[in-house]
Amino acid sequence: MTTIDRKVFDQNFYRVSYLLSRFMVPYMRSVYREFDGDVLLNIVIGEIGTRNLGQFYEASHNSKTFESRLGDVNEHQRVLRPCNALSISDASGIPRETVRRKVNTLIQRGWISQNERGHLYLTPEVAGHFQRFLLELIEELLPAARELAEVLEQEPITGPMITSEKPDAGSAGRT
Numbered sequence: 001m002t003t004i005d006r007k008v009f010d011q012n013f014y015r016v017s018y019l020l021s022r023f024m025v026p027y028m029r030s031v032y033r034e035f036d037g038d039v040l041l042n043i044v045i046g047e048i049g050t051r052n053l054g055q056f057y058e059a060s061h062n063s064k065t066f067e068s069r070l071g072d073v074n075e076h077q078r079v080l081r082p083c084n085a086l087s088i089s090d091a092s093g094i095p096r097e098t099v100r101r102k103v104n105t106l107i108q109r110g111w112i113s114q115n116e117r118g119h120l121y122l123t124p125e126v127a128g129h130f131q132r133f134l135l136e137l138i139e140e141l142l143p144a145a146r147e148l149a150e151v152l153e154q155e156p157i158t159g160p161m162i163t164s165e166k167p168d169a170g171s172a173g174r175t
């Protein structure tokens with residue numbers, strides 16, 4: 001994990017806020033549109049995908065067969081780690097009944113499947129649906145991340161600094 005120098009962050013707070021917002025606001029708008037205004041649906045499918053792919057990715061992300069195994073319908077459920085509505089509810093903080101309703105919507109859209117034991121899996125179809133969306137997202141994310149990194153990798157400015165922090169209420173009027 002990258003550690004950000006707190007002094008550099010504080011000195012560039014407004015710049016960093018703007019750069020992050022310049023990426024995040026359009027991203028949130030695109031998620032809102034992609035999921036027909038249902039942001040919880042995005043969270044639920046994201047949790048399912050993260051749980052399904054996490055263990056497999058960590059074990060084999062450098063493998064030449066990683067992508068092909070996930071695209072093979074016969075291999076798909078065998079290599080993915082299952083999850084269920086309860087684990088998604090616990091991880092996301094979304095009530096279990098709400099998760100169940102979102103799961104039903106995702107099943108109807110063909111984006112996830114549920115086996116007889118209640119295990120949830122992304123379907124191969126979901127990759128095809130979101131491939132363009134993810135490509136556009138990454139094309140916007142990388143320049144934003146580079147610009148943020150450039151700002152945050154600067155050396156801190158030394159000496160007196162004007163900050164956005166308000167003085168303590170208790171110190172007002174003291175000299």
